Amino acid sequence: MSRRRQQFMDGSDSSDEEGSDFKASFNISERDLEEEAEGFSGQRKRRKFTKEDAMLGIWAEDDDDSSNAPSPAAARPKFSSAINFKPSKVDSPLSRTQSPQSRNESPEPTSSRPGLGGGTATARSSSFRQAGSTSPAVNKDFAKFASHGTGFGMKMLQKMGWQVGKGLGAEGEGIVNPIETKQRPNRMGIAFKGFDERTDQHKEEAARRGDVPSDEEMEEVSTKTKKRRDAWKKDALTPSVEREETPSKPRKQKTVYKTASEIIKESAASQPVADKIIDMTGPAARELTSLSQVRSQSPTMMETSTRLPELRHNLRLIADLSLSDLDHLTREKRLAEVRAQNLEHEREQLQKRLDSDDAEMKRVDELQRIGREIEAISKSALATGAFEQGDITAMFGEHFKLLETQYSEEFKAFGLDAMVVSVWAPIMKYGCVRWDVLSSPTWASDLVSRWRRLLPCNDDLSRNDDVMDVDGGFQGKQRNGRRGAGSERTLLMTPFESMMFTIWLPKVRSAINNTWNPREADPIIHLLEAWAPPILPLFIYESIVDQLILPKLSKAVSDWDPRNDPVQIHTWIHPWLPTLKAWRLSAIFTSIRQKLSVILRQWHPSDESALHILEPWKEVWDANPMEKLIIKSILPKLTQVMRTEFVVNPREQNLDPLVWCLAWKDLISPVLIGQLLDNEFFPKWLDVLYKWVTLNPMDINWDEVGQWYSWWKQVFASYGLDDNPVVKASFRKGLELMNRASSGERVENPAVVAAR
Known part of the structure; x- marks a missing residue:
């Protein structure tokens, strides 16, 4: 208000x-x-x-x-x-x-x-x-x-x-x-315990208007209110005698579920229940784990008593709180035990790491001892001249084997390949001074191949920048790689690569540029085969091929003269194919075809040297370049010979022009050879056969005609052209012409029919 x-x-x-x-x-x-x-x-x-x-x-x-x-x-x-x-x-x-x-x-x-x-x-x-x-x-x-x-x-x-x-x-x-207003007691709900909300004025006004409720109604309202208020303790307020007189529906037993804290508490119990507790109070016997689960089905005096409900409720709350505290302490104890186990596990791990570090320190001390011994042997060999023998295995083999087998991890971690190269480089330098590359191209390759696991290079890097040797045994992080601008990676030479690039490669370069003859391919081929990657770093190998061998071969091909050179070019080019592969020599092959196409402009099919020069390249060159060379330089010459020099004469037949053409049957495709015969040979042959079978029948000897026909089929069969579609069709036309003429039918010249 x-x-x-x-x-x-x-x-x-x-x-x-x-x-x-x-x-x-x-x-x-x-x-x-x-x-x-x-x-x-x-x-x-x-x-x-x-x-x-x-x-x-x-x-x-x-x-x-x-x-x-x-x-x-x-x-x-x-x-x-x-x-x-x-x-x-x-x-x-x-x-x-x-x-x-x-x-x-x-x-x-x-x-x-x-x-x-x-x-x-x-x-x-x-x-x-x-x-x-x-x-x-x-x-x-x-x-x-x-x-x-x-x-x-x-x-x-x-x-x-x-x-x-x-x-x-x-x-x-x-x-x-x-x-008027009536104030409700503090913290009391509406109509709590039957509290009358009406004021005296309200009651007087209701009485004046005749709206006063009867005493029975007020008593009924009070009873209902009290029942609602005490509904939660209905069994406690009802006397036992009254329950016996008034039968009621039995109350359903409430299902009690275990909480997580109770399960943890039960699992944390150290002593299991020794004796079994059998509850025989119910309709069926059941086995219990503790006496706390025993509950009488009949109501006790405390349950039926109606005195002090608030006190019993508060006691129950205190018991629940105590149980909650006990569960909390149980969980804390469990967590403390787990934490103690984790700490114990960490202690064990730290102890293992400490033991591992101690063992690693011992191994490092042993590596230092091996390094000092290798250094002493190297100084002694340099002082006495024993390094002139160049036998790395005899001087350092025992120590190198220990580094390779027993200390491989430390070798990779500490980059001890520099130590190996430091004692190897003087011996390599001394040996290269006296090394004849062309006479003994495989010198020291067996030693490098034997100890290659101790000489890593950048070629052994995997995708994860791990260094690996050829056998996959050596692995380690890239020690000398760094990132440059952008995403490209700039690599530095390893000690082994530096030794081969500064000591070994200059000797090989000098021998190839100054001493080696390109037509004598065997020494350099043996060198490349003995030092092929992964024994030799890939960039050094590519440098030898691209900068030394191929330029010298290209110069030799450009100096080659097919007319005057008695040695055919394939004899000193083909040996490079297994080592260098055809894709590396493609530029040299193009140069050879260009020189041959120039020379074949003045060539006559009667000269078989062109056939001997081109025939070895059939399996080396691709089909397309070879066919282009044939169509451009060979086929026009053969067509001209067949058109101007070949004549079909049954009385005195000259087969040389035809033999010159059929000799190219292995280099010329069947389609091209069939077109050549269809255009230049068979028109002449069918014309002679038509003239022969159209003579006076009294002058025709059909046996001679048949023998002549069979002889020409044997000529083409000897060259393996009897299965050629063009050859078979042309001989079939000749046979039909002979049959019609012998039977007296009228025949026409096949050449005139083809022209029409």
Whole structure:
């Protein structure tokens, strides 16, 4: 209830003390009241807001105690004469509180108006008068809001027909005294333990209206409330005797589930249950693990007792909290045990690592000893001249074997290949000074191949930048690789690569450039085969092939003269194919074809040297380059020979031009050789056969014709061309021509038919 409402009900007026707050809370101005009056009277007047209105607010009026000076408020119209209320169709407090004048002026019967309670106002008022035999005590200060004796609220109610001591409403059926409140005890819910929310005023008003409930109803409500309140302890409040007399439905046994903490607690128990506990109280025997699970099916005195339910509830809560604390301690203990196990495991791991470090330190000390011994042997060999023998295995084989087998991991980790190269380099340098590359190209290759596992290079890097040897046994992180700009990797030479590049390669380069003859391929071929990767670093091998061997071979091919050179070029080029492969020599092959195409411009098919030069290249060159060379340089010459020099003469046949052409049958494709015979040989042959079979029949010897035909078939069969489609079709035409002529039929010249 708001403060302003409380003041209204108390009948006091606080406008003098809290005028501004009151006006702010109601937010009513003089203009609102005038507009309200104009709305009831049908008039619309405007009044100017005066100074007095500003000072006194909406409560400024003509009182007897005010000054006699005229004020604008005195000219305000009276509500009693200006307001003409009209009866409402809906029964409301306003319609029941009309003034007597308005009720007299509106003789409309009130019995027809529906009320709020579903009946008429007259019926309700009569019922109120009949039930209100005992009227409540009247509060004389009801509706006194102002401090001047009679306030604005009282005047408003009196103008609408209300009298002091009577109830509100048109028939006085409303309340007589202000509304009272009843404070509920602190932290109590609604109707808790049957608490009556009604005030004395509410009960008196209900009695006056006849709405007082009977004692039986109140007792029933109290019983239901108590049952709801004690529903959770229904069994405890019901006496055992009463349960026996009144049979009820047996209560279902509640399923109890184990929590995670209980399971942990049970698993953490160190001593298992020694004895079995058999519960025979139920319909069936069951085996229990502890006495705490034993529960009697019949209610105990504590369960049936109705005394101290709060205490037993609190004790149960304390027991549950204690159990929760115990579960928490059990979990903490379990976690502590797990933590102790983890710490013990970490201690064991640290101890193992410490032992491993100690063992590794011992191995490092042993490596230092081996290194000092290798250094001593190297200094002794340099001092005595024993290194001139160049036998690395004899001097360092025992120590190198230890590094290769027993200390391979440390060898990779510490990069001890530099130590191996440091004692090997003087011996390699001394041996290269006296090394004849062409006479003994395989010198020292067996030693390098034997100890290659101790000489890693960048070619052994895997995708993960791990160094691996040819057998896959050596593995280690790339020690000397670094990243350059962008994503490309810049590699530095390993000690082994540096030794081979600065000591071994210059000797080989000098021998190839100054001493080696390209037509004597065997020494350099043996050198490449003995030092082929992975024995030799790949970049050194590629450098020898691309910068030394191929340029010298290209120069020798360019100096080659097929006309005057008695040695055919394939004799000193083909030996390089197994070592260098055909793709490396493709540029040299192109140069050879160009030189041959130039020379074949003046070549005659009677010269068989061209055939001997080209025939070894049939399996070396691809089919396309070879066919282009044949079509460009060989086939035109053969066509010209067959067209100008070959003549079909049954009496004296010269086969040389045809033999010259058929000798190329292995280099020329079957399609090209068939086109050559179809264009140049068979037209001449069919023309001679037509002339022979069209002579005077008396002059024709058909046996000679048949023998001549068979002889030509044997000639082509001897060259393996009898299965050629063109050859077979042409001989079939000749046979048909002979059959028609021998039978007397008319025949035509096949050459004329083909021309048409």
